[in-house]
Amino acid sequence: MNLRQIEFVLAVAEESSFTRAASRCHTVQSALSHQVARLEDELGTPLFERTSRRVRLTLAGEAFVRQAHAALEATRRIPEEVAAAAGQVRGQLAIGTISALGSIDIVALIEQFHARHPQVEIRLTQSGSEELLVRLRQRRLDVALIGLWQGEKIEGMAHLRIAQERLVALLPPEHPLASRRRLTLERLATLPLVDYPQDSSARRQTDKAFAAAGVAHQIHFEVNHLNLIAQFVSRGLAASLVPESVATKLDGVVHVAVQDAPNRVLYVVWPKLASPPASAFVALLREQLDFSNSK
Missing domain, CATH: 3.40.190.290 (D-Maltodextrin-Binding Protein; domain 2)
Incomplete structure (x- = not known):
C-alpha cells in the first residue's frame, strides 16, 4: 500500500466515479483503476461496488476511507511539525465557515493570519455547521467556525466559544x-x-x-x-x-x-491534535477576542 493508492481510493469515494477521480488526480483512468484493484487484492476485499451506472463504497471501503483520511493528514503534517519544532509555522490551513458569522470578519482574519504566517497556504470553504464538523472529523478541515444552538454539545473536538x-x-x-x-x-x-x-x-x-x-x-x-x-x-x-x-x-x-x-452560539472548532497552522489560527482568534473584550 502506498500514499498514491490511498489518494486514488479517496478520490473515487468522493467523486463516485473512476473517470472523474482520474481527472481529479491528473492520471488516466486505466492507471487509477489498476492501482485500486492492486490495493483491493492486497487487502483481500473489494472497496467498491461497481455497476454500469454507479460506483459506491462497500462496508470495507467505508472503513478504509475513515482511516485513509487520518493517514494522509498525518503524512501531510510531518513537514509542518518539523518546521514548528524549528520555530516556523508553514504548510496548509483548511478553514471551514458558516455564511452567517455575525461580528467575525473572516476575510480580515485570514488577511491578518497571512501577514503573520506567509508560508501557510490557506484554503476556505463555506457550508453548514454539521457538514463542517463531519469534514473536521475526516481531517478534511483544520479548523471551522460554526453556529449551534444553546445546549448543543460538541463531542470529541477542541472548541472555543466566540459569541x-x-x-x-x-x-x-x-x-x-x-x-x-x-x-x-x-x-x-x-x-x-x-x-x-x-x-x-x-x-x-x-x-x-x-x-x-x-x-x-x-x-x-x-x-x-x-x-x-x-x-x-x-x-x-x-x-x-x-x-x-x-x-x-x-x-x-x-x-x-x-x-x-x-x-x-458561535464556536471555533478544531481537532484535539491540531496542526501548527490550526493552533496559530486559534491563537490569533483568541487574541482578537481578548482585545474586543478589553474595550
Whole structure:
C-alpha cells in the first residue's frame, strides 16, 4: 500500500466515479483503476461496488476511507511539525465557515493570519455547521467556525466559544409588523417564511423553537445562503429568523426582537491534535477576542 493508492481510493469515494477521480488526480483512468484493484487484492476485499451506472463504497471501503483520511493528514503534517519544532509555522490551513458569522470578519482574519504566517497556504470553504464538523472529523478541515444552538454539545473536538446571541425576526420595511418593538414566535408563524434547508442544523433548531412554542409554521422557501434569505425578505415574499448581529448588516430589511426566540452560539472548532497552522489560527482568534473584550 502506498500514499498514491490511498489518494486514488479517496478520490473515487468522493467523486463516485473512476473517470472523474482520474481527472481529479491528473492520471488516466486505466492507471487509477489498476492501482485500486492492486490495493483491493492486497487487502483481500473489494472497496467498491461497481455497476454500469454507479460506483459506491462497500462496508470495507467505508472503513478504509475513515482511516485513509487520518493517514494522509498525518503524512501531510510531518513537514509542518518539523518546521514548528524549528520555530516556523508553514504548510496548509483548511478553514471551514458558516455564511452567517455575525461580528467575525473572516476575510480580515485570514488577511491578518497571512501577514503573520506567509508560508501557510490557506484554503476556505463555506457550508453548514454539521457538514463542517463531519469534514473536521475526516481531517478534511483544520479548523471551522460554526453556529449551534444553546445546549448543543460538541463531542470529541477542541472548541472555543466566540459569541452568543438571540435570533430576531427579519421583515420587509413596509410590512405592518416592521414597526413593532417585539414579536412572538406565534405571530411570526402566521407569515410565510424563508429558511435554510430541512436537513441543516440551523433549520432544525428553528423548527424546534416553533415546536416548543406550540405553533405550526410554514417554510415557503428553502435556500442555503444568507444573501438569498435577505433577498426574499426585502422583496416582501417572506419573513425569517436570523442572528441579530447578522441582521444589522443586511440592506433593504428591518429586524424586530422576538421574545421567545432561541439563542445561537458561535464556536471555533478544531481537532484535539491540531496542526501548527490550526493552533496559530486559534491563537490569533483568541487574541482578537481578548482585545474586543478589553474595550
